[in-house]
Every structure is written in structure tokens, then in C-alpha cells.
Amino acid sequence: MPTIWLILIVLAVAAAGYAAGRGRALRGVGGEGRSLHSTPAYHGANVAMKSAGPALLLLAVWLAAQPVYVNGIVSAMIPDSAVRDGTSLELTLAEVRRTARGLDLAVEKGLMDEEFARDAGVDPADMTARLRDSGAVVTSAVTAPVLEAARKFRALDAAGGRFMAAAVVAAAVLGALWGIGQARKGFRARNVVERGIEAALIAAASIAILTTLGIVLSLLFNTVEFFGLYPAHEFFFGTSWAPSFSGRGGSSELGVPPLLWGTLYISLVALLVAVPIGLFSAIYLSEYAGSGVRSVAKPMLEVLAGIPTIVYGLFALLTVGPLLVDVFGEGGLLGVSWQGGGRSVMTAGLVMGVMLIPFVSSLSDDIIRAVPRAMRDGSYGLGATRSETIKRVVLPAALPGIVGAVLLAASRAIGETMIVVLGAGAAARLSLNPFEAMTTVTAKIVSQLTGDSDFASPEALVAFALGMTLFVITLALNVFALYIVRNYREQYE
Amino acid sequence: MPEPDVEAGEVKISARDVQVFYGDNHAIKDVTVDIPDKAVTAFIGPSGCGKSTFLRCLNRMNDTIDSARVEGDILIDGENIYDRGIDPVQLRAKVGMVFQKPNPFPKSVYENVAYGPRIHGLAANKAELDEIVEKSLRGGAIWDEVKDRLDAPGTGLSGGQQQRLCIARAIATEPEVLLMDEPCSALDPIATAQVEDLIERLRGNYSVVIVTHSMQQAARVSQRTAFFHLGDLVEYGATDDIFVNPGDERTEKYISGRIG
Numbered sequence: 055m056p057t058i059w060l061i062l063i064v065l066a067v068a069a070a071g072y073a074a075g076r077g078r079a080l081r082g083v084g085g086e087g088r089s090l091h092s093t094p095a096y097h098g099a100n101v102a103m104k105s106a107g108p109a110l111l112l113l114a115v116w117l118a119a120q121p122v123y124v125n126g127i128v129s130a131m132i133p134d135s136a137v138r139d140g141t142s143l144e145l146t147l148a149e150v151r152r153t154a155r156g157l158d159l160a161v162e163k164g165l166m167d168e169e170f171a172r173d174a175g176v177d178p179a180d181m182t183a184r185l186r187d188s189g190a191v192v193t194s195a196v197t198a199p200v201l202e203a204a205r206k207f208r209a210l211d212a213a214g215g216r217f218m219a220a221a222v223v224a225a226a227v228l229g230a231l232w233g234i235g236q237a238r239k240g241f242r243a244r245n246v247v248e249r250g251i252e253a254a255l256i257a258a259a260s261i262a263i264l265t266t267l268g269i270v271l272s273l274l275f276n277t278v279e280f281f282g283l284y285p286a287h288e289f290f291f292g293t294s295w296a297p298s299f300s301g302r303g304g305s306s307e308l309g310v311p312p313l314l315w316g317t318l319y320i321s322l323v324a325l326l327v328a329v330p331i332g333l334f335s336a337i338y339l340s341e342y343a344g345s346g347v348r349s350v351a352k353p354m355l356e357v358l359a360g361i362p363t364i365v366y367g368l369f370a371l372l373t374v375g376p377l378l379v380d381v382f383g384e385g386g387l388l389g390v391s392w393q394g395g396g397r398s399v400m401t402a403g404l405v406m407g408v409m410l411i412p413f414v415s416s417l418s419d420d421i422i423r424a425v426p427r428a429m430r431d432g433s434y435g436l437g438a439t440r441s442e443t444i445k446r447v448v449l450p451a452a453l454p455g456i457v458g459a460v461l462l463a464a465s466r467a468i469g470e471t472m473i474v475v476l477g478a479g480a481a482a483r484l485s486l487n488p489f490e491a492m493t494t495v496t497a498k499i500v501s502q503l504t505g506d507s508d509f510a511s512p513e514a515l516v517a518f519a520l521g522m523t524l525f526v527i528t529l530a531l532n533v534f535a536l537y538i539v540r541n542y543r544e545q546y547e
Numbered sequence: 548m549p550e551p552d553v554e555a556g557e558v559k560i561s562a563r564d565v566q567v568f569y570g571d572n573h574a575i576k577d578v579t580v581d582i583p584d585k586a587v588t589a590f591i592g593p594s595g596c597g598k599s600t601f602l603r604c605l606n607r608m609n610d611t612i613d614s615a616r617v618e619g620d621i622l623i624d625g626e627n628i629y630d631r632g633i634d635p636v637q638l639r640a641k642v643g644m645v646f647q648k649p650n651p652f653p654k655s656v657y658e659n660v661a662y663g664p665r666i667h668g669l670a671a672n673k674a675e676l677d678e679i680v681e682k683s684l685r686g687g688a689i690w691d692e693v694k695d696r697l698d699a700p701g702t703g704l705s706g707g708q709q710q711r712l713c714i715a716r717a718i719a720t721e722p723e724v725l726l727m728d729e730p731c732s733a734l735d736p737i738a739t740a741q742v743e744d745l746i747e748r749l750r751g752n753y754s755v756v757i758v759t760h761s762m763q764q765a766a767r768v769s770q771r772t773a774f775f776h777l778g779d780l781v782e783y784g785a786t787d788d789i790f791v792n793p794g795d796e797r798t799e800k801y802i803s804g805r806i807g
Contacts, residue, residue, distance in 0.1 A: 344613065428650035432713070434611055436663040436720055437640030446662065451653050 060113060060219055064226045068106035071230030075101030079237040092244035100243040101233030103250045109226035113218070120214045124207060131203045146200065153204035154211070273525060276518035284308055284512040289519060295482035297502065297513045308516045310523060312482040316492035317524075320403045320478055321467035323488060327407025328467075329460055332414025339415070340422040341444055352419070359412040363472040370405035370477030371396065378404075382489055393489035395479070400488045402477035406467055413463045421455035422448060454538045461535035465528040471496040495520050559584035559724060559754040560605060565619035567600055567609065574600050578619075578780045580773060587746060587755045589769035589786065591762060593801065596775040598758045602726050605756065606642035607635040623724065640667055643717035647729040649709035651701030651716070656693050659701040659712055660684060663720035679719055687715025688745045707738020711745060718749070725749060727757040731764065743768050762802060766790050774798045 076098035083089045090097070129147055160166050181201055237243070281289070284306075292309025335355065339348055375396025382400075384391040393400070425448050433443040449456070479491025480501065502517040560582040567575035575597045582588050590598035600609070607628060609615040621628050628638055640663070651659050660680045663669075670676035680697075684690040689711040693704070701712055710730055717725060727746070731739040746768050749755055759765050765772055766786060773783040774795075782789060782798045793799040 426650070428646060428648055429652060430611070431608065431644075431646055432650040432652065432716075433662070435606065435608065435639055435644035435646070436666070436716065437636050437638070438662075438666050439636050442666050446666070447652050 064109045067226040068102040071101035071105045072098035075234050075237045083239050091242050096243040096247050097237040099247045104233040105226045105230035109222050112225050113222045116218045124210045128203050128207050150203045154207040273522045277522045280515035280519045312484045313495045317494040319399050323403025324406035324467045328410035328414050332411045336415040336418035340419050355412050366405050366409050367472040367476035370401050375401040397479035397491045398489045399492050402474045406473050410463045417459035418456050421452045425451045458535040458539035461531050465531040495524050557584045561622045563620045568616045570614045576778045584754045587750050587769040588771045589765035590758045590773050591765050592775035597778045598775045602758050606639045640720045642724040643722035644726045645713050645730050648733050651709050655698045656701050657697040660716050660719050683715045683719035686718050687711045707734050725753045725755045
């Protein structure tokens, strides 16, 4: 039975249970809803909750567990000799599953009957031909062990599906009956439903947390695997980044310092652009601008934050890069030849800085406006001017929050990818010249994982180690920023 | 409590036909009043009657509110403070202000008091600044309590201490007039008594104007009282007269607790 039908049946049982529970609660008090502890709707909701909740949970668990169980049994049936040379058990299992689907398809189309599909005496070659005719995806001749495993797979899968349907419907009905049995005068259905809602909210929150945990763990395991293939000290202290994809083991140099240097250098340039401009515009918006200017200027600034980073990347590549070459390049305005090509730390840093302006300005604006009016009044009342008040009272009071905003912007800059892919170049280099092309951790993650790469090689796995490095840096920055922002909140309470 | 020197005190502030508008709202109507020097003048009246608004006109604090508009003349020592030639920043150094809620800056006690002298360049060197800070803290009747912790944050003091710190901060710029906007409304009775004692002492050197919701406080600390109602100055005179023989029916009702 398709799962969607099962879900609909469970929901139907729950709906019927709702009506039944509601009705029973009302009948139990002779139609006098007031003498119930909870309104009839809560008794109904209690029934629906008890019927649909456990049943759907069971369904989800079963759907996750059954393939694991079936795979375990089937893979035990496949002898080592049946695994083709150069492939793995995993690939053979995939073939088993494909064959099983092919059998399903053939039966469905009437090319063979169920008896034939289950018959162990059929010749594999004959079966392969029939499967091809039915249009199933069969890559090569189906061997006898695979065919047998596929039959077993079908049988287990079908049996599992039937058991699952029975168990889920039973759970729904039993839950409904339990709930209906509770629908009596003194039963506190309202409190029970409240707890149910709480459980649902906790479940929603846990999904987000568990996903994060899953991502971190997958990063971690792959990083550990990478360090099994490549020495950690060379990764952290090697000054050269030269991956090779020729397949010869051991010829790659995967030192992270050039990439980290590029990341930090570009972020530094970006922050040098974004922090003064962002902070000054925040001060203007919060302290000087009239409400009319503010109502126009603030949304305009925030539009900057809505521009996709790939567009900034194009802007860096096509406008800012050539412009910088015209100024700092060979035969340029300044008569120096610092910059060779359009792609450089400066190009990416400047554009990234523009991207970060709204971050800094919007957060700082909120923080500056959160400084109580009483502080400003106190300063004005002593005869201070606006800029004296800002410099000596408002900014010191807001400083921890502003530092927090800057750190958040920094972690954003470190994680930024598209602008550096297009604007900074691809050469990993340890250099102080900001007009030279460099590359960053994020850009290299992209280039290591795009194209055909074997996921068991250090050249591909290094991406996870790079990701982990970035994750640790940005996490540390975020934690530090949150710590500062939190302390700031306590300041004038 | 006769106060013979009050009637003799010279007029420090004189307001003529003052109108204040917040947008379309006419908050103060035709207020004309003379405030004496070296005396405490109390503004009383129900909430929203305009007494705080009028107080804030006296040092042009309403300039910091976009929608506020002031008409009429206010003269301090014969000089119109709304004249074009007057710099509101200079004016506020001369007319100090203490606010309803104690608002020390999130700085040390010392820096709080040194703030005004620093921005106005009143001290030539550190020794002079130290002297001004000590004098002001003594003037604020808080020196003995904070002399050992001048580097501690001003926000860490108790509410009453914070308010006296704010008064010390205000007198550090050597103002001639001290405006107080309900300075005791956030304080407990003991701290209130301390601040009231302080106000009594300040009267010797400054013209003090205090807005208060407490009629007992007005009676205790002030020599002259102005009663505001719905933006009008209803009655103004010696405090004893106002409380004993109110001339206007509204004043009498307010004082006896039947309105407001």
C-alpha cells in the first residue's frame, strides 16, 4: 500500500476519533458542556492526538528502519564471488534493488505473472531478457545470486509493507479508542492537549538542532578520514597548496596556511571598508537623520543586503577589477604597476566590504538606538553638542554591541564564497601585496568538489577539513560576538 | 515658614506669553511667569498639564525633539534664550538639568562628574579637574559616600546616590539655574529626604526650578509655587499662599485631592 494512503487512513481515523471523543464527552454530561473540565473540542483533540501521533511516529520509524533490516538480510545472501571485480558490495546491492524494481515493473505491465517472478527455477538469462523488454533499467546480465537476492528482497519488502500498514492502522485505532475511553466528565483533556502541543514544538526545535549536529558530525568524520590519509601537520603548517588530480597518490601538497591567509586578508580589507562606512552611516541614521530621510535611507541601505552575492561577484569581476587595473596597473593613473590582472585581494575585499555595509550599519543602528534617551538627555543637559554626546556617551555605551556586529560581519566575510571565486582569483599564495590574486578556503572547497573526483582521495576529502576549519573559526567568532552582545545588555540595567 | 529674602530676590528667569506645540498639540498656552534667583520654585499640576514641557523650555531641551515648537520670549538675566545669537549648547551649561530617572553615564563616578568640565574646558590640568570633581561631589552631598570609589561605575550606586551624583554632575559646570524634573519620583522616602535636604542647600547659590507630583514636597522645599492645568498657568505665588489660600477653584481642588 502506498505510504500516502496509509497517512490518509490514519488522518481519517483521527478525524473520526475527534468526532467520537467530542460526542462522547458531551453525551456523558447530558449535553451540558459547562460541567466538563475541558470543552468538548479538547476531548476530541485529545483523541485525534492519541490516534495520529503514535501512528505517524511509528510509520516514520518503520520507514527508516525497514530498508536497513532488509539490506542486512539480503547482503548476507550474496557470496563474495558474486561481487564483480572492481566494485563493492554496495554497488551489488544497488543492482539487487534495481532488479527487484524491474520485477515489480514487469509484473505490473503484465509481462510476467507473480508466480513467474517468484519462481526460483527461472534461468537468469531469460529473466534478463524479459526485464529488458519491460523497460526496467538493467545494466548487465543478471546473475543467479543477484536474481535470488532480488526475489528475497521483493518478498521481504512486500511483507514489511503489509506488516507496517497493519501496525500503523492498529496503532491509530487503539490510540483513538484509548482517547475515546478517557472522554469523561472529570478528564483534564485541555492539559493533556497542552502537553501534546509542547511535545510537537520541542520536536520541531530538535529537528533544527539535530540537523546541525548531523552536519557537524559528517564534517567531523570526513575530516578524521582525511587526516588518516594526509598528515595533519602538513595540512596545518604546509605553506604550499598544490593539489593533483592525476591519481598518483602522495603528489599533492595540501597546506591550509595560504588559503587561510587569503581568507583573512580579504576579510580584513572587507572589514576596513565596511566598518567605518557602516558605522558612520548608522550614526547618521540614528542620531542626525530626520524621520523622513531615515524612512527612505534605511530601506535603501538594506536593499544592499538583498543583492545575491553572485551579482556582487559579477560586479567585482567586470567593474571593480578593471577599474583597479586602470588605477594601479601597468600604465595606469598612478604610473605604478602593482596590479597585474583584474582579480586580486583588493577587488574581492572592496566588493565584499560593500556587501557587508548594511550588516554593520543595520545592526549598529539598532544598537545605537537602544542606548536610552536618558543618556543623551543627560549629556545634552550638560551642554554637550551632538557629536560630543555621540563620541563620549552613546558610542562607549553601544561599543560592546557594535563590536558584536562587527564580529558577525567578520564571520560572514570569512564564509563568503561567490565574490572571492569571481573576484580574488584561484592562485593560492602567501603574499602581502593586496593587488595580487589570492584565493580563500571557501573558493578552494568549491574547486576541490566540482568535477569528477573520487571521494576516497585526500584531494576531495580535504574539502571537509577545510570546511571544518572554517566552521571552527566562524563558530568561535559567533560565540565571541554573542558573549559580548549579551554582556552589553546588562550594562545599563 | 516665612521667607523674607524671597520677595527681595531678583528675577532670574522671566517668561512672556510662551506657547509650546508638539505637532498640532498645543501643550503650553500663554504662560507668563517670573522665577526668582536664589530660591526654589515648584511647578505642580496633574499629569500632562505641561509643567515638564515648560521646564524643558528653560534650557531649550525641547530643541532635541523634532516636533516641538516654542513661541514667545524667555529671558534669563534679561537675555532672550530663543534669540538667534544664543547657542543652546552654551545655554545648557549655564542652566543645568536633573532628570526624573537617575541617568548616570555608564562611566566611573569621577568621569560622570568630570564630563561637563571636560567638554567645556573648565579645568586646565588634572589637579584642577580633581578639585572641581571633589567640590561638585561635596555640593551634591555624596562626597563622603563615594570618595573611596571614584573609579567604580556610577551605574553601580543606589538610586538615591545616583540621583545625587547626577546633581553633582549638573553643578560641576557651574550653572546659574538648576532645573529638576521630578527628581525624587524614582526614589524611596529616605533617598527623597536626602535629595530634599540637598535642594534646600542648593538654594543658597542657584535659582532652582523643580517639577514635582508630590504637593507635600512642593510645600516642603519651595518658596514659590506655580500650578499648571491643561497647559495653562493657573496660579503662581508664594508657596504658603498657594497652599493656604488658593485663589483659583482648580488649584484648591487639586491641592485638596479632588482633581488630578
